[in-house]
Amino acid sequence: MKAIAGPLVLAMLAACCCTIARAGAPFQTDDPEPVDLHHTEVNLALQQTRTNAGPSGTMAADVNHGCAAETQCHFLVPLAFNGSSGSGWQSGIGDIEVGVKYRFFHRPDDGVMAAIYPTVFLPTGNASRGLGNGRAQLLLPLWLQKSSGAWTWDAGAGYLVNRAAGARNSWYLGLLGQRSFGDRLKLGGEVFHRTALAQDAAPTTGFNLGATVKLTESRNLLLAVGRGLQGVAANRFSLYAAYQLEL
Numbered sequence: 001m002k003a004i005a006g007p008l009v010l011a012m013l014a015a016c017c018c019t020i021a022r023a024g025a026p027f028q029t030d031d032p033e034p035v036d037l038h039h040t041e042v043n044l045a046l047q048q049t050r051t052n053a054g055p056s057g058t059m060a061a062d063v064n065h066g067c068a069a070e071t072q073c074h075f076l077v078p079l080a081f082n083g084s085s086g087s088g089w090q091s092g093i094g095d096i097e098v099g100v101k102y103r104f105f106h107r108p109d110d111g112v113m114a115a116i117y118p119t120v121f122l123p124t125g126n127a128s129r130g131l132g133n134g135r136a137q138l139l140l141p142l143w144l145q146k147s148s149g150a151w152t153w154d155a156g157a158g159y160l161v162n163r164a165a166g167a168r169n170s171w172y173l174g175l176l177g178q179r180s181f182g183d184r185l186k187l188g189g190e191v192f193h194r195t196a197l198a199q200d201a202a203p204t205t206g207f208n209l210g211a212t213v214k215l216t217e218s219r220n221l222l223l224a225v226g227r228g229l230q231g232v233a234a235n236r237f238s239l240y241a242a243y244q245l246e247l
Contacts, residue, residue, distance in 0.1 A: 001090030024143075024154065025062070026210040026224035029079040029190045031154045032115030032143040034072035034101050040065045041153045043222065045242035053084040056130065058094050062242075070106070074099040074119065082130040094125040095132045100137075105160075111147035116140075127164070135164040141172070150180045162197070170195045186212040193230075204231035208238065239242040 024030030025043050035041050041064040046058030058078035067073040080094030099119030120140040125132020129158030140157030154176040161169050171194065176204045193205045210224030222242040226233030 006161060024176070025220040025242055025244070026212065027174075027176050027188065027190045027208055028192055029154055029156060029176040030117060030141065030143045030173075031152075031176075032101070032103050032113045032117075032145050032156075034070060034103050034115065035064045035066040037066040037069060040247040042194075042245045042247065043242040045222075045240065047238075047240045049234075049238045050236045051084075052236065054082075056080075056082045056084065057239075060094075061142050064101075067100075072101040073099065074117075078125075080125050080131040084130060090126075090129040090131055092126055092129065092131050095121045095137075096124045098122065111145075113145045115143050117143060133162065133167070135167075136163065137162045137164075139172075152178045152180075154178075160197075166199050168196055168201075170197050184214045188212075188243040190226075191229075201234070202231040204234055205229045206235050206238070207242075210240070218246040220246070 009242060019081075022108075025045065043060075043062040045060050045062055046057070047060070048055055058080050060076055060078040062076045063074070065073045074097065076097040078094035078096070079091065081091040083089050083149070097119055099117055101115050101117040103113055103115040119141075121137040121139070123132055123134055123136050127134030138161040139158050140161070141156055143154060143156035146153045150167045154173060157187065158172040159169065160172065172192065173193035174190055176190035178186050180186045188211070189207065189209045191205070191207045193203065195203050206226055206228040208226030210222070213221040213223075215221055220243075222240070222244055224240040226238050
């Protein structure tokens with residue numbers, strides 16, 4: 001791992017922070033609610049994280065489809081970029097995501113639901129340029145939700161299996177609270193923690209504040225900003241912005 005220490009380690013950490021648990025856009029903590037059956041949700045998204053070494057992120061087309069009862073199929077193709085000072089500006093295809101969310105518990109009267117969401121990250125990005133992980137990854141999360149009135153609370157944990165050189169398997173823990181203000185605006189905040197993603201890396205803790213703005217009946221604007229609280233070198237500032245189409 002020491003051979004790729006410094007900027008590339010931070011780029012890898014930023015890339016992992018970009019991809020893991022972003023299906024709950026604009027937040028990293030996801031929700032257990034699948035897209036409605038035979039409907040499709042498309043997020044045209046920009047995500048960027050600034051580390052001590054420079055900015056890294058993705059521009060992505062994120063497609064979620066209600067492919068079966070209580071089931072959402074997920075496919076994301078990213079264009080990754082990395083402006084780390086040690087390697088100069090890099091850009092190219094990132095690691096493609098494929099996942100399936102299955103809601104196995106739902107009590108509408110109580111506002112409670114739960115889902116699993118196994119997701120595979122394919123090693124399509126160039127790891128030597130800081131654009132990918134270098135090996136396939138598998139994320140195994142459990143997401144829970146409790147809603148009451150204008151408030152919605154999501155929480156969960158996910159285990160990431162990562163066999164790349166110098167990497168570690170890791171845990172993600174997150175808690176998200178959101179409040180609706182009528183039909184057009186939803187504001188929220190989350191805190192999250194990850195155990196170390198690499199052998200020479202530290203655990204990270206951070207937060208995001210965000211909003212979902214309903215532009216039309218089928219178009220939304222998603223925004224979130226945040227930063228690290230622990231392991232700040234890997235997350236000086238993060239930004240997520242997306243134009244969402246509901247089809």
